[in-house]
Amino acid sequence: MATDVVSMVNQIAANIAIGGSVQEGAEKTADHVNRFWTTAMIGELRLKASEGAELSDAAKKSIDLMRS
Numbered sequence: 001m002a003t004d005v006v007s008m009v010n011q012i013a014a015n016i017a018i019g020g021s022v023q024e025g026a027e028k029t030a031d032h033v034n035r036f037w038t039t040a041m042i043g044e045l046r047l048k049a050s051e052g053a054e055l056s057d058a059a060k061k062s063i064d065l066m067r068s
Contacts, residue, residue, distance in 0.1 A: 013058035025058030030065035
């Protein structure tokens with residue numbers, strides 16, 4: 001993948017979560033990812049997260065809210 005999914009989800013979470021709680025940021029990040037990312041991209045993110053990728057708190061919490 002040309003752009004790393006970890007960087008992408010961290011950027012999305014940072015931009016969406018401005019001024020809100022971590023939980024709210026996670027919910028909005030998951031909603032965005034569920035609407036615009038492919039299943040393969042979400043799978044790659046889950047794999048990288050399980051390997052210890054550096055994720056923001058909102059990005060970490062969002063993974064459990066993403067579709068399979």
